Amino acid sequence: xxxxxxxxxxxxxxxxxxxVHGPTRGFSASAPEPLHVCVVGSGPAGFYxxxxxxxxxEGAQVDIIDRLPTPFGLVRxxxxxxxxxxxxxxxxxxxxxxxxxxxxxxNVTLGRDILLSELRKTYHVVVLAYGAESxxxxxxxxxxxxxxxxxxxxxxxxxxxxxxxxxxxxxxxTESAVVLGQGNVxxxxxxxxxxxxxELATTDISDYALDALRGSTIRxxxxxxRRGPVQAACTAKELREILGLKNxxxxxxxxxxVTSPADEEEIRNSRIQRRVYELLCxxxxxxxxxxxxxxxxLHFVFFRRPxxxxxxxxxxKVGAVQLEKTALKVDEVTGKQVAVGTGEFEELKCGLVLxxxxxxxxxxxxxxxxxxxxxxPNLRGRVLSCESETATVETGLYVVGWLKRGPTGIVATNLxxxxxxxxxxxxPEIIGVVTIFISHFDTQVASILEDDKKGVLRPPSDSEKHGxxxxxxILEQKNVRFVPFSGWEKIDSKEKMAGQPRNKPRExxxxxxxxxxxxxx
Amino acid sequence: MLSRISRIGARLLREAxxxxxxxxxxxxxGSLYQRxxxxxxxxxxxxxxxxxxxxxxxxxxxGPDESSQEKISVTFVNKDGSEKTISVPVGMSMxxxxxxxxxxxEGACEGSLACSTCHVIVMDVNYYNKLEDPTDEExxxxxxxxxxxxxxxxxxxxxxxxxxxxxxxxxxxxxRNFAVDGYVPKPH
Numbered sequence: 001x002x003x004x005x006x007x008x009x010x011x012x013x014x015x016x017x018x019x020v021h022g023p024t025r026g027f028s029a030s031a032p033e034p035l036h037v038c039v040v041g042s043g044p045a046g047f048y049x050x051x052x053x054x055x056x057x058e059g060a061q062v063d064i065i066d067r068l069p070t071p072f073g074l075v076r077x078x079x080x081x082x083x084x085x086x087x088x089x090x091x092x093x094x095x096x097x098x099x100x101x102x103x104x105x106x107n108v109t110l111g112r113d114i115l116l117s118e119l120r121k122t123y124h125v126v127v128l129a130y131g132a133e134s135x136x137x138x139x140x141x142x143x144x145x146x147x148x149x150x151x152x153x154x155x156x157x158x159x160x161x162x163x164x165x166x167x168x169x170x171x172x173x174t175e176s177a178v179v180l181g182q183g184n185v186x187x188x189x190x191x192x193x194x195x196x197x198x199e200l201a202t203t204d205i206s207d208y209a210l211d212a213l214r215g216s217t218i219r220x221x222x223x224x225x226r227r228g229p230v231q232a233a234c235t236a237k238e239l240r241e242i243l244g245l246k247n248x249x250x251x252x253x254x255x256x257x258v259t260s261p262a263d264e265e266e267i268r269n270s271r272i273q274r275r276v277y278e279l280l281c282x283x284x285x286x287x288x289x290x291x292x293x294x295x296x297x298l299h300f301v302f303f304r305r306p307x308x309x310x311x312x313x314x315x316x317k318v319g320a321v322q323l324e325k326t327a328l329k330v331d332e333v334t335g336k337q338v339a340v341g342t343g344e345f346e347e348l349k350c351g352l353v354l355x356x357x358x359x360x361x362x363x364x365x366x367x368x369x370x371x372x373x374x375x376x377p378n379l380r381g382r383v384l385s386c387e388s389e390t391a392t393v394e395t396g397l398y399v400v401g402w403l404k405r406g407p408t409g410i411v412a413t414n415l416x417x418x419x420x421x422x423x424x425x426x427x428p429e430i431i432g433v434v435t436i437f438i439s440h441f442d443t444q445v446a447s448i449l450e451d452d453k454k455g456v457l458r459p460p461s462d463s464e465k466h467g468x469x470x471x472x473x474i475l476e477q478k479n480v481r482f483v484p485f486s487g488w489e490k491i492d493s494k495e496k497m498a499g500q501p502r503n504k505p506r507e508x509x510x511x512x513x514x515x516x517x518x519x520x521x
Numbered sequence: 522m523l524s525r526i527s528r529i530g531a532r533l534l535r536e537a538x539x540x541x542x543x544x545x546x547x548x549x550x551g552s553l554y555q556r557x558x559x560x561x562x563x564x565x566x567x568x569x570x571x572x573x574x575x576x577x578x579x580x581x582x583x584g585p586d587e588s589s590q591e592k593i594s595v596t597f598v599n600k601d602g603s604e605k606t607i608s609v610p611v612g613m614s615m616x617x618x619x620x621x622x623x624x625x626x627e628g629a630c631e632g633s634l635a636c637s638t639c640h641v642i643v644m645d646v647n648y649y650n651k652l653e654d655p656t657d658e659e660x661x662x663x664x665x666x667x668x669x670x671x672x673x674x675x676x677x678x679x680x681x682x683x684x685x686x687x688x689x690x691x692x693x694x695x696x697r698n699f700a701v702d703g704y705v706p707k708p709h
Contacts, residue, residue: 086635236664237664240657275664
């Protein structure tokens with residue numbers, strides 16, 4: 001066997017030089033004129049766009065900038081630490097970054113280190129893929145009380161995002177946590193709260209989060225949804241996982257599982273809803289009795305909407321959530337079942353609240369932005385000057401991902417219904433649905449390639465755009481210390497080394513200073 | 522043994538090719554190491570049904586295994602209707618086979634049942650019926666596949682076996698706008 005491998009390595013060694021030809025073709029004597037592309041944001045949206053651009057255009061020179069020193073966006077800071085298989089896609093992204101027509105510039109913030117107008121002067125194409133880094137709010141009384149966090153903040157915290165390492169959620173003074181929302185993010189945060197800590201100890205969860213969770217007194221988690229089990233916005237994979245947690249009793253009221261004719265219609269029309277509903281029914285029957293052996297409880301609370309947060313007795317932090325009972329009604333316009341309040345209220349005691357009702361994108365200077373919808377007005381990804389019908393296309397400017405259509409599928413006439421309309425394909429558990437992303441980027445890149453063919457992006461008169469050279473010049477002028485991909489690789493290997501003695505895939509560096517120091521910039 | 526070596530060779534070649542494509546040759550060790558670490562330090566990773574495993578199992582089994590030398594013919598039908606027929610060793614997944622033959626089938630999670638990017642459609646229901654039923658885990662992922670059909674499977678879970686000789690697999694057509702704006706999984 002060993003000798004076989006040795007022969008092989010010799011064969012491969014001989015073949016390697018032959019293999020070099022293909023990929024370097026772009027730089028032969030007949031190298032096409034460069035198309036300078038800048039992608040803002042290095043999450044899945046950014047990397048898939050870069051990959052498709054490189055594949056679709058031989059002259060494309062793609063620079064990816066990110067405000068963090070680390071690439072991969074939500075794959076690093078959003079995907080749960082106990083889902084390592086979901087993060088495998090970074091192998092593919094790393095191969096894209098290693099393409100010699102592609103460069104990564106970390107630690108560069110659009111709007112602060114470099115302006116959108118400067119990028120547009122430097123590049124033929126600017127693709128905004130910076131996602132959604134803020135949260136929707138419920139807009140109900142008491143939302144500012146201590147002990148109430150957005151799921152995004154909590155997820156960033158346990159995933160070691162350098163902007164959230166000091167969140168320090170309090171798990172010690174309460175036995176109950178309420179999660180508002182029943183999508184996959186809600187299931188993620190509930191699972192992290194309930195999962196046995198020895199199982200978490202061998203993941204890439206941040207060390208401070210693991211310590212804090214080890215001291216947690218929380219033993220009941222409530223998942224609250226405005227609608228019923230048929231409309232739950234999670235996927236079967238995530239649901240199956242949380243229903244199978246060790247030492248956790250699942251509580252579902254049997255009355256909530258009764259379906260109406262409208263529910264049955266929904267189940268018939270949607271495979272995913274049917275499978276989610278079936279899983280919930282199965283869990284309800286298996287967990288019906290023998291509750292004594294369980295240490296923890298997971299409660300599915302259906303048909304309830306939060307109406308106010310109530311302070312604890314000493315007034316300093318949240319002590320309960322007031323919920324209004326809801327009923328389903330068919331909306332005459334959309335034909336969908338929506339939750340309406342019944343005027344019946346109840347209180348649910350808790351010391352921690354995590355709101356998982358959707359993310360929100362933020363605008364940057366010089367970018368048309370629809371504040372109510374939290375998206376950039378666009379036509380197949382081409383940014384439009386405004387929302388109205390007289391809008392003109394902003395030449396060379398594109399949006400993809402969450403920024404393009406919003407992190408949830410809502411038409412935001414009613415912000416409060418955000419959690420029930422989360423569209424599955426735009427969930428931070430991105431990779432499960434990566435097919436949809438890919439076709440999305442095909443469309444996106446098709447728009448760019450189409451515009452380039454028309455000669456819109458590189459008019460003959462325009463020789464001012466220098467791409468990467470121009471970017472480097474601006475960064476030098478402004479004294480911005482960017483982190484190249486090799487800097488990330490240093491962070492990466494340092495983290496992996498630090499993880500080894502603890503049997504973790506990596507020990508994340510969780511501060512800005514630590515990251516920049518590790519990147520050696 | 523010879524055919525086994527040639528398969529390992531194909532694997533190494535492919536890695537070499539991937540790296541060349543990526544523009545750096547020296548990282549070969551790094552990437553292998555990384556995979557190794559991923560495989561062994563992540564307890565919840567579903568076993569990867571891939572050539573890596575085949576490679577390990579054949580390497581340790583010793584004596585020749587007749588079935589592993591057999592090959593079947595599989596045809597992939599692209600989105601544009603063009604076809605490519607390849608021969609696939611018994612025991613290999615369609616995802617691996619596609620990648621070895623430069624067929625554009627994504628494989629974001631590299632066969633660990635965490636994505637639906639290698640969705641393929643079995644074109645003949647008789648062949649579909651020859652496959653083992655999908656597991657719950659595969660069905661969970663198929664829920665999210667776009668353009669799902671009655672005979673959809675994940676490429677990483679379809680393993681070549683003699684009865685599948687002549688199999689035809691379609692890559693799901695890109696119904697783009699539909700998918701981007703209001704994707705609804707098709708009922709089964």
